[in-house]
Ligand SMILES: Nc1ncnc2c1ncn2[C@@H]1O[C@H](COP(=O)(O)OP(=O)(O)OP(=O)(O)O)[C@@H](O)[C@H]1O
């Protein structure tokens with residue numbers, strides 16, 4: 001083993017956009033992708049969660065591919081690993097499963113190739129792969145993350161102390177980000193772009209100052225993506241109405257969908273989740289907490305999973 005010990009990465013899920021913060025705002029939440037890994041003679045991936053069993057068990061696995069790619073960026077050869085992967089993040093539901101897989105791959109390369117990457121370096125690599133910094137920024141830093149990806153570089157501002165209650169309504173159907181981006185226009189009229197920017201600025205200002213009603217109004221006023229994606233998510237309107245009646249100050253499509261993110265003032269999330277759960281038996285309703293730490297790596301002497309022992 002070139003690098004001794006058992007590596008464990010725990011990477012949080014994220015909800016991107018919060019409505020008008022399209023491709024820029026991300027919120028880290030407490031569902032985790034966990035990867036435990038040791039050096040090995042060849043790549044071997046063990047899926048500990050049934051939903052992950054469909055993915056390749058060798059170096060073709062997405063997490064392994066990202067690790068190999070990251071190592072190459074630094075002129076290193078990624079050593080093969082035996083990995084046990086488990087996840088609480090539902091796939092293709094708008095909760096940043098792909099971003100968490102990317103961050104896990106980068107963490108593996110950082111450790112096993114001795115790269116010691118900073119958070120900023122992880123952000124730059126992952127934003128380049130995803131194409132936008134919202135989900136990856138939240139998964140790396142935790143909290144509410146505002147990001148920009150310009151020709152001049154990738155920057156984030158992190159609000160770790162952001163406090164609000166979060167409930168996600170997760171349908172059974174998957175919606176790939178790729179499909180959900182296909183319905184978006186390629187250009188936006190100048191005056192519409194000015195309006196979209198004002199709505200996004202106002203959303204952030206109102207969230208940071210606890211003006212919940214105004215924040216909800218802005219979440220409803222997005223012009224960047226939500227109007228185009230409505231037809232892909234037929235249950236959206238019903239959830240919106242139920243959530244408002246049950247105390248949410250705002251609702252938005254979570255990431256590219258199809259889950260719906262419902263936000264409530266601190267202390268009101270439990271009642272909101274209970275009420276939604278009663279009305280929506282075909283969907284999963286989860287009260288989430290904001291993850292404030294982001295991706296975490298631990299190196300231990302012994303594996304916690306028998307399959308790696
Ligand atoms: N743990 C994983 N291992 C391998 N591939 C994964 C893993 N997690 C996600 N993926 C890949 O990412 C795809 C889902 O990514 P997609 O961007 O469509 O949705 P999402 O990231 O879950 O949601 P959103 O980007 O809207 O927040 C999966 O179908 C799979 O191909």
Ligand SMILES: N[C@@H](CCO)C(=O)O
Nearest residue numbers: 016022023177255256
């Ligand atoms: N900002 C992205 C998040 C999903 O990757 C979108 O809405 O398409």
